[in-house]
Amino acid sequence: MGVEEIPKETLLEMYRTMHKIRTYEETLAKWYYEGKSPRFDISAGPIPGELHLSSGQESAAVGMCIHLKPEDAVIGTHRAHHFAIAKGVDLKKMTAEIFGKATGLSGGKGGHMHLFDVSKNFSCSGIVGASFPQAVGVGIAAKLKGEDYVAVAVGGDGAANQGTFHEALNLAAVWKLPVIFLIEDNGWAISVPKEKSTAVAKNSERAKAYGIPGVSVDGADVIAVYEVAKEAVERARRGEGPSLIEVRTYRLRGHFEGDPQLYRPKEDLELAKEKDPLRNFEKLLLEKGIATEEELSRIREENEKEVQEAIDFALKSPYPEPEEALKGVFAGGD
Amino acid sequence: MGVEEIPKETLLEMYRTMHKIRTYEETLAKWYYEGKSPRFDISAGPIPGELHLSSGQESAAVGMCIHLKPEDAVIGTHRAHHFAIAKGVDLKKMTAEIFGKATGLSGGKGGHMHLFDVSKNFSCSGIVGASFPQAVGVGIAAKLKGEDYVAVAVGGDGAANQGTFHEALNLAAVWKLPVIFLIEDNGWAISVPKEKSTAVAKNSERAKAYGIPGVSVDGADVIAVYEVAKEAVERARRGEGPSLIEVRTYRLRGHFEGDPQLYRPKEDLELAKEKDPLRNFEKLLLEKGIATEEELSRIREENEKEVQEAIDFALKSPYPEPEEALKGVFAGGD
Amino acid sequence: MARKLPMYKAISEAIAQEMERDENVFVMGEDIGAYGGIFGATSGLLEKFGLDRVRDTPISESAFIGAALGAASKGMRPIVELMFVDFFGVAMDQIYNHIAKAHYMSGGQVKMPIVITTAIGGGYSDAAQHSQCLYGLFAHVPGLKIVIPSNSYDAKGLMISSIRDDNPVMYFFHKGLMGLGWMPSPEEAAVEVPEEPYTVPIGEAKVVREGDDVTIATVSRMVYEALWAAEELEKAGINAEVLDLRTLVPLDRKTLINSVKKTGRLLVVDEDYMSYGMSGEVITSVVEKVGNELKALPRRIAYPDVPVPYSRVLEKFVLPDKEKIIAAVKEMVQ
C-alpha cells in the first residue's frame, strides 16, 4: 500500500492536522516566553509551569489518530498536544486550560500535562509510563461490553523502560485486548539518549516478549505510520489482540521549553530538521501532484486562523474563582 | 559437557545439598503442623505465620549455587530455604530464625520470608519481584569496586510479570553488570497457572528484549541446570554482562503450607513427582555408577542428623526479650 | 432475613449482589478466582459470574490497578484486590497520582467508581512485609475514601456503599476479623447480616459502646480490644465510650468531637504506625476544636514506629491490646 491508495481527502486531513499541530506548538511557545524575559522564570507569564511541545513528532499522532473514532481512547503522556489535537479535542478549551482559565477543559485545574476530554476519550498525565496500564483497562471495558472500540497508549522511548510497559503489554497480550502501544521514539528522555538507557535497538523488538506483533516505523514518513497504525487498529478491532508500534521521530525543540539542551549534539538537531515529517509530507503531496501549493496554503491559513482564535479565546476567558480550588475532589459534592 | 566431566566430589556435594534441602523442608513441614491440629490455625504452633517450602525445586538452587563463592550474592524470594541452604547459610541459625528465637539469623525479627546472612551474602524477602533490582545493585558494586563477584536474583514465574523484572533486566543489560536472573518456573503463582498469566511460553525468551542470553532448562535434571548456570556465572565474572535463566520445576507441595490446592489438577501433582529432581539425580548417580547406594545413604543419614540438630538447636533456644522489638530500627542506636 | 456471617462471606455476598444488580461491576486481582481470594473476600464469585467478570491477574499490580482506571473511564465499576496492603508500593502511582486525582484534574469530567480492597493487620507472625495497616498513609493523600469495617454487618453495608460510590474507595479488611477458620478472629465480628442488599453510609462513625468517662476512638480489630478493655474498666467503675470510626476519609469529626465533649477524655487506639498517621490526626481534630474542654491530656496507643517483628513474643509486645488500653485509661481517669 502507498500514498496513492489513500483518498485525497484523508491525505489533506492529515496534512491539515499535522500543520495545525505545528502551528499550535510554535504559537504556544511564543506565548510561553511572554513575561519570561529578560530572565526565564518558569512561574511567570500567561503560561506558567512546564511546557513540553511536540514539534517534529506530528506524524505519530496523525498517522495513528486518523484511524480512530471518538469512542476509541487515546492516553497520552506529558507531551500530548499533538495527540489531543489529532484526536479532535476542542482547541479552544484545550488552550484555555493551558492558560489556566475557567473555560478550559478542566476549568484550569488540570493544565498542560493533564488534559482530559471525555467526549473524545482523550486523557494524558505527567507520569512517565502511566498510560500503558490505563489503556489496558479501556481494552477490558471494550471486551466486557462487547464493543469494538480500541485504546491507544502513548509512551516515549524513555517510558518503555518503566515497569508498567512490561506489565501492561503482558496483561493486554494474555487477555488479547484491543490495545495499541505506541512508542514515540524521539531518541531522548530529557537529556538521556536512548542508547544509554535502552538495552535493545528498537523497542518494537520487545513485542516478542509478549508474543504480539511489533513494528518499527520511520516517523519522517507519515504515510508509513498511517499504514502500520491502520493494521494495528484493524487487528485490535477484529479482536485479535494488542500490537506494539515504535515510531522513530525527532524532537525539534528542547525537552521542555527553557531546556538549554547543552547535552544535545548539534548533528542531532540537524537530523531532526531533515527528518521533519511535516516538511516531508508537504513535499510528497506536491511532488506526487496530490495537492497544489494553493490548496496547502489555504489549509495553512485556516490553521493559523483557528490557532489564533483558540489563543484569543483563552486570553479573553476569565480565570476561575479561587474558591473553586477547594471543590471537586469527590464526585457528588464535597 | 555431561555428568562425566563433573568431579565426583562436586556431584556428591550437590546430592548432599539437594537431599539436605528436601529433608529440611519435609521436617519443617512436620513442625509447622504441630499445634495446628485438629484445626489448622496459621498463628498457632512453634512456627506461626506463612511457610513456603521448596520441595521439588532443589535443582534450581543447587545447580546454581554450586558455582558461587561466599562473596557472590543470592537474593531469594518468599520461597527461599533451598537457596539459603545451597548458599551455605548456617542451618541452625536459620532454623532458629524460623522458630522465632533469639539465636536466629536476625534474632527472630525477620522470620521465614526475611532471611539474612551477610557473611554468605544471602537475603530474601516477601515481595514478589523485589529481588531483581537489588541484584542489579550488587552488580554495580562489583563493577565500581573492580571485584569479580556476581549476583543472582531469584524470581518465580509469577515474578517475571512484575515491572521490576523488566526494569532490572534492562538496567543490568545497559550497564553490562554481572547479574544472573534466575526464573524458577514451577508453573504456578499461588493458584494462577503460568499459561493464564504469561504471554510467552518461556520466560527465557524475554531475554531478547534486553539483548542478553536467555536459556530455559529442565529442572528435573540438575546436571542440565549446573551447566547452564556455569556458563552464566562465568560470563558474568568475565565482565560480559547479565544472563537470564529459566529453570522449569514443579512444586511438590502447596503454595504455602495449609494450601488446599483445590485449583490444582491431579495430573500436575503426579507430573511433579515424576519430575522430582532429587529422585532423578539419585537414579543417575547410581545408574552411572558414580556413587554407591551406601555412599548415598551415608549422606542421607548425615543430613538427617544435621537437620535434626538444627531443629533441636532452634527448639532449645530462648525467645528474644520482648523489649528487643523496639530496638534496631536505625543503625547506631535509637 | 438475617444470619450470622463471618466478614469474608459478608463481603463476597455484597460483591455478588452488586454484580447481579449492575453488569458494569467486575473483579480483578491475584487469586480472586478459583481460590476465592486468599482471605475469602471473593469466594464463590467465579462460579457465579464466570471468567470474564472475575479475572485472575498476573502479579502485575500496577497494570491491573491502572487498568481499573481505564475501565472506569469507560463506565465500568471495577473492584480490584491488592492482596496485602503491604504491597501498595508496587502500584501506588496508579492509585494516588491517577485514580485519586482524575476526577479533580479533569474538572469533574471523569468519575472513578473503583473499589480497591486490601488485607491489613498482624498478630499471626507474618512479619514486616505482610502485617501492616497503613490506612493512615492512604488517608493522607486527597481523593481516596478510606473504609475500614470491623464486623460483618458493616462490612456488607460499606462494601455496597463503596461499589455504588462514584469515587475511588480503599476498602481495608483486617485478616484477623474475617472469620476464616484458619486465622483467629473475635467471635463478635461475625454478626447478623441481612440477606438483602443494604448500605452503611461512608463517613459515619458509630458509637459501639456508650460511656461517660473517656472516649476510645479506633477502627478495625482494635474495636474489640477497646470493647474488651471497656468491659474490664467497667468493673473498676470507669465507663468508656468506644467509637468505631469506620471510615477515615471522610472522617466523622462531628461524632468524634461530640463524644469527647461528653467524656472530656480521648484515647486513640491504632494498629497502624504511631507517628504521622491516624492517631495524630484524630487527636488534632479534637484538640483544635475543643482542646480546652479536656479533663486529661489526650493519649494514643498505636503501633510503635518499628517494622513488624516476626517472633510471636516480639510482635505481641508491640501490638496494641486490651491490657495497654486498660492501663492508659486508668492513668487518664485518675
Next chain:
Amino acid sequence: MARKLPMYKAISEAIAQEMERDENVFVMGEDIGAYGGIFGATSGLLEKFGLDRVRDTPISESAFIGAALGAASKGMRPIVELMFVDFFGVAMDQIYNHIAKAHYMSGGQVKMPIVITTAIGGGYSDAAQHSQCLYGLFAHVPGLKIVIPSNSYDAKGLMISSIRDDNPVMYFFHKGLMGLGWMPSPEEAAVEVPEEPYTVPIGEAKVVREGDDVTIATVSRMVYEALWAAEELEKAGINAEVLDLRTLVPLDRKTLINSVKKTGRLLVVDEDYMSYGMSGEVITSVVEKVGNELKALPRRIAYPDVPVPYSRVLEKFVLPDKEKIIAAVKEMVQ
C-alpha cells in the same frame, strides 16, 4: 571560607566533597549527569567524577532505587535522586519495604547508608503530579530518616550528615528554595556556606526567630512565610517564635515542646496535605505532653486535602502563606 551559595550549589558541593572523601559514595538518577540534575543538585559532579560514579539511569525508578539497596549491601553509599517526590508511587516498595526495613529485619546485620534526594513543592503551576511535598507520608513508615533543609547552610551540613549516616535518609529539597534563577526562591535561602565540609546533626530543630507569644513550627519554604509573617506581626506587637523543624524523623520533640511551653501557643504551618500528616503529628506531640499548658487552641495551616490545581489563582488560594499565618496568629493571640 564562607560564601553565599544558592541551595542547589550547597547540595552539589556537599556531595562532591563526600565523593572525594569516600570512594564508596556514588550517584544515580535521571538526568543527574550531563544535565546536573533537573534542579541542579548534582551539578558539576559528572565532570569531576566521571560516568562510573555519576550514573544517568533509564526511567526505571524501582530498578535504580532498588539497586541502591544491593549496592549498599556491598558497602557502597549510594545517593539516588527521585526527580520529583510526586513519582514515589512507582518505586515505593523498594524504599519502604526493603531499604527502610532491611536493618531491622536482618537483626542489624545489614546497614543501608542510602540517601534518596527528591524535589518537593509547588507555587509555579506544575499541577497535581509535580508540586507535592509528601514528606508526611514518608515520615509515617518506620526506618527512614526525613531531612528537609530550608537554606543553603543547613542543606550542605545536612547532606553531609545524610551521606555519613548508616541509615536511609530521604532528603527533600524544595524547588522554590534552590536558587535556580529560573524558579523563584527567597533570597534568604541563599546564605553563607563554609567551603570546608561540616555537618548539621539530623534530629535537631532550630529556633530561627525567638519570640514569646506563639510558636510557629514548620519546615522548608514555609519557614520564610513564617518569618515574613513574624516580621509583620511584630509591628502589631506580637512576638512569634519560628521553629524550623529541619528533620521530621527523628522529630526534635524536645525543642518543640520547650518552645510551646514558653509561648503557650502553637501554630503548625505545612505545605504538605493537611490530614494524617505532619501538622497532626506535631500538634499531637505537643498536646499529649503539655496540652494543659496552652493559652489558645493549637492551630494548623496546611495544604487543604485537594490535589494541587494548575491555574495560578487556584494554587495561590490553597497554598499556605504569610497572610494566612498572620490571620491565624492574630486570632490565636486575641
